[in-house]
Amino acid sequence: xxxxxxxxxxxxxxxxxxxxxxxxxxxxxxxxLIVGLGGLGSPVALYLAAAGVGELHLADFDTxxxxxxxxxxxxxxDSVGVSKVDSAIRRxxxxxxxxxxVAHRAALDEDSLAAAVAAVDLVLDCxxxxxxxxxxxxxxxxxxxxxxxxxxIRLEGQLSVFDPRRAxxxxxxxxxxxxxxxxxxxxxxxxxGPLVGLVGSLQALEALKLLAGFGEPLVGRLLxxxxxxxxxxELRVKRDPGCSVCGTAHA
Numbered sequence: 001x002x003x004x005x006x007x008x009x010x011x012x013x014x015x016x017x018x019x020x021x022x023x024x025x026x027x028x029x030x031x032x033l034i035v036g037l038g039g040l041g042s043p044v045a046l047y048l049a050a051a052g053v054g055e056l057h058l059a060d061f062d063t064x065x066x067x068x069x070x071x072x073x074x075x076x077x078d079s080v081g082v083s084k085v086d087s088a089i090r091r092x093x094x095x096x097x098x099x100x101x102v103a104h105r106a107a108l109d110e111d112s113l114a115a116a117v118a119a120v121d122l123v124l125d126c127x128x129x130x131x132x133x134x135x136x137x138x139x140x141x142x143x144x145x146x147x148x149x150x151x152x153i154r155l156e157g158q159l160s161v162f163d164p165r166r167a168x169x170x171x172x173x174x175x176x177x178x179x180x181x182x183x184x185x186x187x188x189x190x191x192x193g194p195l196v197g198l199v200g201s202l203q204a205l206e207a208l209k210l211l212a213g214f215g216e217p218l219v220g221r222l223l224x225x226x227x228x229x230x231x232x233x234e235l236r237v238k239r240d241p242g243c244s245v246c247g248t249a250h251a
Contacts, residue, residue: 001025002021002025006024006098010052013051013052018212018215023212026211026212026213027053027208028053028054030053031054031055031119031122032055032056032211033059033117033120033123033124034048034056034057034059034126035108035123035124035125035127035136036059036060036125036126036127036128036132037060037062037072037087037126038060038062038072039126039128039196040128040151040196040199040200040203041088041124041126042074042200043073043196043200043201044124044203044204045088046091046095047205048204048208049092049096049099050095050096052096052098053208053211054099055099055100055120056092056099056102057119058102058103058104059104060088060104063081063084064080065080071196074087074088074092075087075088076091086103086105089101089103104116113135116139117136118143118145121145121211122145122148122207123146124203124207125137125148125150126200126203128151133172134173137149137162137171138173138245140162140164141164141245141246144164146217147162147171147172150199151199152196153189154189154190154191155195156195156225157195157225158222158223159199159202159218160175160218160219161206161210161217161219163210166219167239169220170238170239171239171246173240174238174240174243174246175237195227199225202223220236221236222236222237
């Protein structure tokens with residue numbers, strides 16, 4: 001049940017008929033893995049903690065660098081040189097002491113990633129490289145766990161939800177195959193801070209919808225964000241029956 005402090009803390013959220021007490025209880029009972037605590041993972045972790053998701057598993061092997069602070073809003077100047085996981089735990093604990101935080105400070109290999117995914121109800125990919133996204137996607141397909149995937153670089157962002165529990169849902173590999181011809185990171189190409197905040201906030205919203213059970217998640221749809229022109233575009237994405245990760249021959 002929700003205690004008096006929780007009822008007060010989440011009161012504005014509970015007022016929504018789409019959430020109510022039952023939805024808030026589902027959030028409290030949920031376990032979520034956030035892969036990456038950078039530009040995307042910062043707003044994701046902050047909003048999910050504030051919303052009362054009961055258990056957040058935080059995965060990042062990096063430390064805070066001064067160049068991160070322009071966009072990675074969960075960290076501050078005093079955190080430079082500190083593990084991103086420890087920096088995030090300090091901030092999230094101050095925001096909401098009611099939730100449980102689980103640390104993954106080392107890089108996740110195939111086995112540890114599979115175990116981390118199996119231990120939660122939903123995964124948010126907030127990483128910044130294709131190999132990690134592919135590995136996270138494969139683990140989510142194998143464990144049949146929904147994946148909220150976001151990306152942002154320069155002035156462009158993307159967002160989609162892949163849910164292997166739904167027969168019609170594509171996976172990340174259906175959409176991107178073996179990656180782009182040139183895999184750039186923010187350190188190479190640059191990125192504007194509010195864009196990763198926008199994509200991360202939308203990732204958090206999709207996660208809350210899936211966990212609390214309301215609204216229409218972004219399954220089978222890819223949201224494209226053009227920050228330069230402030231334009232949003234949506235593409236339909238179908239499952240690839242021949243996909244080497246989730247296709248029928250590999251199911």
